[in-house]
Every structure is written in structure tokens, then in C-alpha cells.
Amino acid sequence: MTLVMVVDDDQDLAEMLGIVLTGAGIDVDLVSRGDEVMDVFRNNPPDLVLLDVMLPGLDGIEVCKLIRAESMVPIVMLSAKGDTQDVVKGLEAGADDYMVKPFRHPSELIARIKTRLRRTNADVLGLLTIGDLAIDVQAHQILRAGKQIALTRLEFDLLVALAKEPGRVFTRDALLSEVWGYRHSTDTRLVNVHVQRLRSKIEHDAEHPEIVITIRGVGYKAGVMGGS
Amino acid sequence: MNRFFWKARNSLAFKVIISTVILSLGVVWITGSALNSRLSSGIREVNLNSAIAEARSTIFTADYRFLLAQGEKDSIVQKVVDDVISSATTITSNENTREVVFVRSPGNTRAINYEIASNLLDPETIPESLSERVRKSDDIVWQYATMRYLQGVSVPGLAIGQKVQIPNAGQYEMYIVFSLSNEEKTLNLISTYLLIAGLILLLLITLITWVVVRQVVKPVREAARIATEFTSGDFRQRMKVYSQDEISTLGHAFNEMAESLEQQIARLENLSRVQQRFVSDVSHELRTPLTTLRMASEVIAASKESFDPTVARSSELLVAQLDRFERLLEDLLEVSRFDAEVAVLEAVDFDIVQLVNRCAEDLALVAKERKTEIFVKSAEPVIMIKADIRRVERILRNLLANAIDHAEEVQIDVQIAASERDVAIGVRDYGIGLDENSLTRVFDRFWRADPSRARIRGGTGLGLSIALEDARLHNGELEAWGRPGRGAHFVVTLPRKTWESIDQRLIALQPEDYTA
Numbered sequence: 001m002t003l004v005m006v007v008d009d010d011q012d013l014a015e016m017l018g019i020v021l022t023g024a025g026i027d028v029d030l031v032s033r034g035d036e037v038m039d040v041f042r043n044n045p046p047d048l049v050l051l052d053v054m055l056p057g058l059d060g061i062e063v064c065k066l067i068r069a070e071s072m073v074p075i076v077m078l079s080a081k082g083d084t085q086d087v088v089k090g091l092e093a094g095a096d097d098y099m100v101k102p103f104r105h106p107s108e109l110i111a112r113i114k115t116r117l118r119r120t121n122a123d124v125l126g127l128l129t130i131g132d133l134a135i136d137v138q139a140h141q142i143l144r145a146g147k148q149i150a151l152t153r154l155e156f157d158l159l160v161a162l163a164k165e166p167g168r169v170f171t172r173d174a175l176l177s178e179v180w181g182y183r184h185s186t187d188t189r190l191v192n193v194h195v196q197r198l199r200s201k202i203e204h205d206a207e208h209p210e211i212v213i214t215i216r217g218v219g220y221k222a223g224v225m226g227g228s
Numbered sequence: 229m230n231r232f233f234w235k236a237r238n239s240l241a242f243k244v245i246i247s248t249v250i251l252s253l254g255v256v257w258i259t260g261s262a263l264n265s266r267l268s269s270g271i272r273e274v275n276l277n278s279a280i281a282e283a284r285s286t287i288f289t290a291d292y293r294f295l296l297a298q299g300e301k302d303s304i305v306q307k308v309v310d311d312v313i314s315s316a317t318t319i320t321s322n323e324n325t326r327e328v329v330f331v332r333s334p335g336n337t338r339a340i341n342y343e344i345a346s347n348l349l350d351p352e353t354i355p356e357s358l359s360e361r362v363r364k365s366d367d368i369v370w371q372y373a374t375m376r377y378l379q380g381v382s383v384p385g386l387a388i389g390q391k392v393q394i395p396n397a398g399q400y401e402m403y404i405v406f407s408l409s410n411e412e413k414t415l416n417l418i419s420t421y422l423l424i425a426g427l428i429l430l431l432l433i434t435l436i437t438w439v440v441v442r443q444v445v446k447p448v449r450e451a452a453r454i455a456t457e458f459t460s461g462d463f464r465q466r467m468k469v470y471s472q473d474e475i476s477t478l479g480h481a482f483n484e485m486a487e488s489l490e491q492q493i494a495r496l497e498n499l500s501r502v503q504q505r506f507v508s509d510v511s512h513e514l515r516t517p518l519t520t521l522r523m524a525s526e527v528i529a530a531s532k533e534s535f536d537p538t539v540a541r542s543s544e545l546l547v548a549q550l551d552r553f554e555r556l557l558e559d560l561l562e563v564s565r566f567d568a569e570v571a572v573l574e575a576v577d578f579d580i581v582q583l584v585n586r587c588a589e590d591l592a593l594v595a596k597e598r599k600t601e602i603f604v605k606s607a608e609p610v611i612m613i614k615a616d617i618r619r620v621e622r623i624l625r626n627l628l629a630n631a632i633d634h635a636e637e638v639q640i641d642v643q644i645a646a647s648e649r650d651v652a653i654g655v656r657d658y659g660i661g662l663d664e665n666s667l668t669r670v671f672d673r674f675w676r677a678d679p680s681r682a683r684i685r686g687g688t689g690l691g692l693s694i695a696l697e698d699a700r701l702h703n704g705e706l707e708a709w710g711r712p713g714r715g716a717h718f719v720v721t722l723p724r725k726t727w728e729s730i731d732q733r734l735i736a737l738q739p740e741d742y743t744a
Binding site: 010013017019020023101102103106107187188189217 | 521524526
């Protein structure tokens with residue numbers, strides 16, 4: 001059974017989240033303080049973390065950084081502020097996705113969680129290459145000259161999405177629907193922040209990307225390395 | 229030359245100096261000329277008087293000597309004439325020269341002729357008019373004349389003449405001609421000095437004016453500089469006050485104003501910070517319970533089939549009203565963000581035609597419920613702009629929702645036009661329209677055209693007000709047109725690059741299809 005850790009200081013909301021998730025067949029671990037997260041996390045590693053931004057003890061952004069330092073587990077931030085700075089800070093701290101309270105529908109939350117838990121690209125078999133990287137989709141591994149590069153699930157999905165159609169230029173909206181599972185969202189910051197993070201891990205020089213290339217005014221495409 | 233006019237228009241010091249120079253030039257000119265003419269006429273008069281006195285005595289002496297020579301031989305008379313000439317003329321100096329001319333009176337037919345002019349003076353020097361007057365008068369007569377020498381030299385002079393009787397030779401006219409070249413030189417010298425003195429005076433006046441004006445203008449310039457820096461945001465700027473004069477009063481007044489402004493601004497900034505925190509707090513405090521409520525209501529609504537009809541309907545109402553409550557909360561928060569001026573633009577490149585089409589598609593179902601339909605017509609298939617897509621989408625949704633609400637089962641036409649710099653979207657409905665009074669209030673918060681009208685779609689009443697703020701945040705404009713019963717037309721014009729300003733209205737506010 002899937003385990004989701006819900007970190008929120010509002011008891012009622014946490015309980016409600018618990019009811020909704022349990023109803024969808026997901027096990028829930030409730031944590032109400034930021035500084036208690038890591039203990040619970042280590043004792044009982046979840047498959048996904050739902051993390052509120054405003055927390056007593058330690059704020060959500062800091063918690064997010066702590067989790068990222070140890071694990072590639074998907075993190076979805078819950079934010080009561082739709083304000084840009086909070087969202088971007090959360091994404092930069094390593095969150096994969098965010099949801100602004102109040103959610104449109106509980107089903108929307110479930111859908112997001114399921115998208116993040118789904119083994120994406122199960123249809124792709126064997127080995128992909130992008131630039132000088134080799135991607136083993138089944139084993140969930142990225143290799144450069146035999147050495148493994150650690151990516152979060154989302155970063156992995158993003159890279160695979162680009163790699164499996166090397167000629168295609170993906171708009172940010174297309175990536176949002178392909179990787180994040182949004183039907184139509186206008187929040188392209190999500191894509192921008194994650195592309196930056198992905199580049200910092202896989203590019204030789206993040207200032208002059210050769211693997212994930214920006215097509216100005218359109219979006220991104222997989223880079224073709226000279227010779228390879 | 230342009231620079232000169234620029235300075236003349238823009239520099240107070242320059243203006244004052246120029247007008248002082250012009251005015252003092254006039255004054256110096258007038259006093260200089262008056263002084264010059266008084267001096268020269270005085271000098272001329274003195275010279276004239278002494279010349280006349282001298283001439284009178286010379287001619288008298290000559291007359292006397294001719295009288296004594298009465299009855300003598302011609303050779304003696306000739307000697308007397310020579311003596312008279314040599315004693316009356318000066319040969320030494322060129323200045324103050326005196327020449328003597330003897331001219332035979334007309335009608336004198338004696339054989340002996342003593343006509344002579346000293347020192348090669350041309351006898352023509354004596355003007356005919358003077359000769360005539362001498363012949364008629366018994367006294368001495370004078371006139372200014374130009375002295376011409378046979379060598380070709382000519383100098384200004386004064387000719388004085390009288391009739392004399394030379395023994396055995398009859399009546400002659402004796403003229404003494406005084407050279408005035410010395411007087412002329414003196415007069416020239418005086419006017420030259422007056423001119424030089426005038427110029428020096430003018431220069432000094434200019435200099436003094438410049439110094440004085442600097443004293444006045446410098447603190448004014450300083451004040452202007454400080455005011456400019458103050459305007460550009462440096463509220464700590466103050467004027468330096470050194471003395472007790474009017475300039476220092478200006479300085480004091482300015483500093484007091486600056487002080488009060490700085491306090492006001494600090495107070496407002498503080499208010500804005502408080503407001504911002506309040507917005508953020510309200511946002512967090514209200515949204516968390518609202519999220520719980522939303523989820524709870526959805527969970528309840530999901531199993532409404534098992535409830536009896538009244539409870540089932542209640543759960544539906546609960547969900548719907550929570551929706552409305554949430555929209556209202558979002559709009560209120562947005563409005564307070566505008567009021568606190570903390571709304572920020574996040575500009576991205578996107579195709580506005582695609583966005584309009586998407587909004588129209590999203591609202592197509594709602595439109596169908598209200599028996600209307602949205603038609604989008606664009607001048608170009610793709611119009612890329614750089615703007616905050618979330619806000620532009622909100623403007624479009626608000627305009628479309630408003631049109632659907634008032635369409636009265638007639639279609640809605642959306643028009644998109646673009647130029648190099650701007651893009652405009654017009655939303656035209658043919659429904660109930662707006663009267664003059666409504667047009668002025670249509671963007672007011674919570675304002676409704678007809679209070680008795682049912683709120684069918686459950687709009688928040690803030691939509692158009694927020695749309696206007698959104699448009700203005702983009703340096704754009706949102707305008708409304710309407711006639712009762714003839715529909716309404718809302719036109720939003722945005723610069724294609726959000727930091728620029730719009731330079732023309734691409735869609736006429738009064739729709740082309742409308743004729744009064």
C-alpha cells in the first residue's frame with residue numbers, strides 16, 4: 001500500500017486530508033510540526049510527502065531542503081499563499097509540485113498525488129540517450145560514462161519526456177501536461193524552476209546548456225551532442 | 229544658436245544678465261551721447277569766441293595800419309600788407325594754424341592787385357555765402373569752412389572776414405581762417421574716451437549683475453537639485469540654511485515640507501506593510517478552514533445519492549456557496565493587493581489569440597446555458613505579446629462572463645486587433661446595455677447595473693473592477709461603451725510589451741455596427 005506523509009499544523013485539515021486520501025486507498029502518516037518531520041520520515045519512509053509551507057517548529061521550505069538532502073521522494077507543497085515568492089522558494093528547495101489552498105476539488109489533490117506516484121513512461125522500454133547521457137528507464141537510472149547521476153523522480157520524468165522524442169520542441173504547456181499531468185495550467189514557473197534544477201545536475205555548464213536546450217519564446221528540446 | 233535660445237529660456241541667471249546688459253546699454257548710450265554733445269558744443273563755443281576776438285583785433289590792427297599808410301607809395305603799402313600777413317599767420321605749428329586771405333571786392337577796378345592767400349591756401353576755401361555776407365556787413369562775419377591747401381591737404385576750419393580799405397587799391401575783404409583740426413582731435417578723443425568708458429561701465433555692470441544673480445540663483449539651483457533628488461526617492465535630502473534672508477526662508481520652508489513628507493511617506497509605507505501582512509494573514513487564516521470545508525462538502529456531496537432529497541439538495545447548495553465564497557475571497561484579496569500596491573506583474577511571452585480562444589471555449593458551456601454563443605474574430609492568426617498571462621486571462625474571463633450575464637440570448641462578438649506596439653480585444657454584446665449613469669460606475673466595486681436583477685451566475689461584483697486594475701497594471705486601458713437596450717462594448721488595449729505604454733486605440737469604443 002502507498003504511504004503519504006501529510007505535514008500540516010491545522011488538525012482539522014490534516015484529518016480531512018487523511019479521510020480523503022484513505023478513501024482513495026492511500027495510507028496516511030500525519031505530522032503536525034516541522035521539526036518532527038525527519039524522525040517520522042526516517043522511521044517510516046513514505047512514498048510521497050504533502051508539506052504545508054507554514055509550520056510550527058521548522059518552516060516547510062526548510063523541511064523540504066532537509067528531506068531533499070536525504071531522499072528523492074516526491075514532495076508536493078501545500079501553500080495558503082498563492083504568492084510567487086513562496087511558490088518559487090518551495091520549488092527551489094526541491095519540491096516537485098505545489099498546490100494552493102483551497103484546492104478546487106479533493107479529486108484534484110488525489111489526481112496530483114497519483115501522477116507523482118505513477119511509474120511514468122512505463123511504455124518506454126530499454127535504453128534512451130540524450131546528449132552524453134544514457135537513460136535506463138526500467139532501472140530508473142541516468143548514467144554518464146558509466147557513473148550514475150541521482151535525480152528526483154520528477155526530474156527523471158522530465159528528462160525522459162524530452163529524450164524519447166529527440167526532434168520535438170516541447171512547449172511549457174506540453175511539458176506541464178506530460179510530466180505534471182495538468183490539463184491546462186498557465187503556471188510555467190513550475191517548468192522553468194525544474195529545468196533549472198535538472199540542468200544544474202546534468203549539464204557540464206548550466207550557463208550554456210547542451211542537453212536541455214531552450215528554444216526562445218517556445219519551450220525546450222533535447223540537445224544533440226556533436227558526434228554522439 | 230539653438231543652445232543660446234535654450235539657455236535664454238532655461239537659465240534665470242542668463243535671462244537677468246541679458247536684460248541688464250540691454251537696459252544698461254541703453255542708459256550708457258543716452259548719457260554718453262548727451263555728455264558728448266554738451267562737451268563738444270561747449271568746446272566749440274569757447275574756441276569760436278576766442279577766434280572771433282582774435283580775428284577782430286587782427287583785422288582792427290590791419291585796418292589801422294592801412295589807415296596810417298594812407299598816401300604812401302605802393303611799395304610801402306605792399307610792405308604793410310606783407311607785415312599784416314606775417315604777423316597774423318603762424319608758420320610753425322600745423323595745429324592752431326591761422327591763415328590770412330585778401331580778396332578784392334567785386335567792382336574794385338584799380339590796377340594794383342593785392343589779392344593773396346597765405347601758405348598756399350586755396351582762396352576757394354572762402355565760401356561764396358560768407359563773401360556775400362562780408363560785402364553786405366560792416367562788422368565781422370564768420371562761418372565754418374573746410375580749409376583746402378593747394379598741396380591737396382584739407383582740414384576743418386573757421387573763416388572770419390571783414391571789409392578793409394587798402395590805400396590806393398580800394399576795398400578788399402580780409403579773411404582770417406583758423407584751423408580747427410586741433411579742436412576736432414580733442415572732440416574725437418573725448419568721444420573715444422566716452423565710448424571706452426561706456427563699454428567698461430557696461431562690462432562692470434554685467435560682472436556685478438552676474439555676481440549678484442549668482443548669489444540669488446545658486447541657492448535656488450541648489451533647492452531645485454535637492455527637490456529633484458527628493459522626488460526621485462531620496463527623502464533624506466535637506467537644504468543647507470546659512471543666513472536669515474529670503475533664500476533661507478525658502479530653505480526652511482522646503483526642509484519643513486521635506487520633513488513632513490518624509491513622515492507621511494514613512495507612515496504610508498508602514499500602513500502598506502501592515503496591510504500587506506494583514507492580507508497575507510487573512511489569506512492563510514481563511515484558506516485553511518476553507519480547504520477543510522471544501523473537502524468535507526465534496527465528500528458529503530459525493531454520497532448524496534444515499535441522502536433524502538432535501539439533504540442532497542442542501543449538500544449541493546453547500547458546495548455551490550463554498551465555490552462562491554472562495555471566489556469572493558480570492559477577489560477581495562486581489563483588490564486589497566491592488567490597494568496596497570503590492571500587485572506584481574510576471575510577464576511571459578504568449579499568443580493572445582490562443583488565450584482568447586481558450587477562454588471562449590472554457591466559457592462555451594456557460595454561454596450555452598444562457599442561450600448565447602461567443603464568436604472570436606482575430607485580425608491575425610497569432611499575436612505574440614509579453615504580459616502577465618494570469619492577469620490577462622482574468623481580464624478576458626471577467627469580460628466574457630460579464631457579457632454572458634448581460635447577453636439576453638443574443639450572440640457575443642469578440643474582436644482582436646494588433647499593431648506593432650499594441651493589442652486590443654473588444655467584447656461586444658447586444659443585450660440589455662448600459663445607460664450614461666451606469667457607464668461611469670460600471671468599474672466600481674460591487675456595483676450592479678440593476679439591483680433588482682437576480683445574480684444568476686453568482687459573480688462577485690468585483691470582476692470588472694479587478695479587470696480594470698489588471699489592465700492598468702500592464703500600462704493598458706479598459707474602457708466601456710453601452711446604450712440601453714443596444715448592448716455594451718468593452719475594449720481592453722494593452723501594450724505588446726508590458727513595460728511600454730499604449731499609443732493608439734486599435735478598436736473604436738463605439739462599435740461600428742451601432743447607429744444612433
